[in-house]
Amino acid sequence: MSTEAERTLSGPALRRLISLVKQHTGITMEERKRELLFSRIRPRMKELSLTTAEAYIDYLESHKEEIQKFVNTITTNETIFFRTPVIWDYFGNEFLKNWSKNNPGEILRVWSAASSTGEESASIGMMCEEHKRSTPGFQYKIYASDIDTDVLDNARKGVYKARSIDDIRSRVPQLFHRYFINSTKADPHLCESVLGNIEYFVHNLHSRGTRTVFFDIVFLRNVLIYFNEPDQELVLRNIYASLKPEGVLIIGEAESLARLKTSFEYSKPLIYKRAA
Ligand SMILES: C[S@@+](CC[C@H](N)C(=O)[O-])C[C@H]1O[C@@H](n2cnc3c(N)ncnc32)[C@H](O)[C@@H]1O
Incomplete structure (x- = not known):
């Protein structure tokens, strides 16, 4: 059975999303990170009542004010005090x-x-x-x-x-x-x-x-x-x-x-x- 990410974040949509990540953060993502990427944008899709990743990507491309929210959801912020x-x-x-x-x-x-x-x-x-x-x-x-x-x-x-x-x-x-x-x-x-x-x-x-x-x-x-x-x-x-x-x-x-x-x-x- 396919996962929700596989169903909604299809090849072309995945590649569009990866390119938007690169454009707005400089972060290079590979296609094998599909599940991770989907889990990051999913909360925003829910908040905006959008049911497919493609709809979210369209929204992102047409709403400038979404860009910072997208950046904030995509980044990995793992850190601790006195790390290393x-x-x-x-x-x-x-x-x-x-x-x-x-x-x-x-x-x-x-x-x-x-x-x-x-x-x-x-x-x-x-x-x-x-x-x-x-x-x-x-x-x-x-x-x-x-x-x-x-x-x-x-x-x-x-x-x-x-x-x-x-x-x-x-x-x-x-x-x-x-x-x-x-x-x-x-x-x-x-x-x-x-x-x-x-x-x-x-x-x-x-x-x-x-x-x-x-x-x-x-x-x-x-x-x-x-x-x-x-x-x-x-x-x-x-x-x-x-x-x-x-x-x-x-x-x-x-x-x-x-x-x-x-x-x-x-x-x-x-x-x-x-x-x-
Ligand atoms: C894993 S954390 C590292 C935090 C801390 N430096 C440490 O080592 O514990 C990576 C941070 O880099 C930030 N980041 C990712 N891409 C960035 C970019 N293009 N410019 C500035 N910060 C970026 C993320 O938002 C995230 O908070």
Whole structure:
């Protein structure tokens, strides 16, 4: 028996949808992802009382205001606090210490470039606050962006999904109790001293950006995997142009720049430096 996705998201409709995903997010999807794609658009079909995927695609193509909702349903936003411990060791014990030594009196600028629901930018903020305890006068600003406006709305509030809260509470209890308000109650949220240093904004990594701010370090983690190789190179050129000359790039643990043509130099696993 065929599934609902197979019946309603037929070959031509599937290919149209895949092309719209690429057009609006830069994400490359394969036809074998039919079930996943259908499960993502299905809630919108229901809300709009549309019974076939084709009808939804027609709707999407004729209603500009649907595009952002489509983008928000298509993206995968999986994230947790302090994801991939090795990079947080590097950031806290090496990067921040060296940066402070080499840039006295300056403001550190960090970009969390696919920040999802905000756990990554909050983790950066907590590490910066920890660094401040031993380095009085240290100042930082975190810029956190995503293409999905729903996740950014969430992140701006400093409120996180229960799974993320349970995870940080058990893995890093000291930081959780130090930087979360209501940490022993049902509605913990990130304290203002961290949240106040984070600016959230919508940004598509495939676009060049404003180039008014240049960053000391960019976290570009667990997002390159969704793009094909030419698009990964394009995104990395955009990131390169946003970094300061000595800037550092951190990628996700399932990602590598090894096969790509980029201007980044390998430094250590998951960490690259902007080549001159
Ligand atoms: C799996 S999450 C990674 C979150 C976080 N960086 C981490 O490693 O835990 C991937 C995020 O990339 C965002 N994304 C996908 N395509 C994007 C694009 N073209 N521009 C900006 N963000 C994008 C998604 O909305 C999603 O929130």
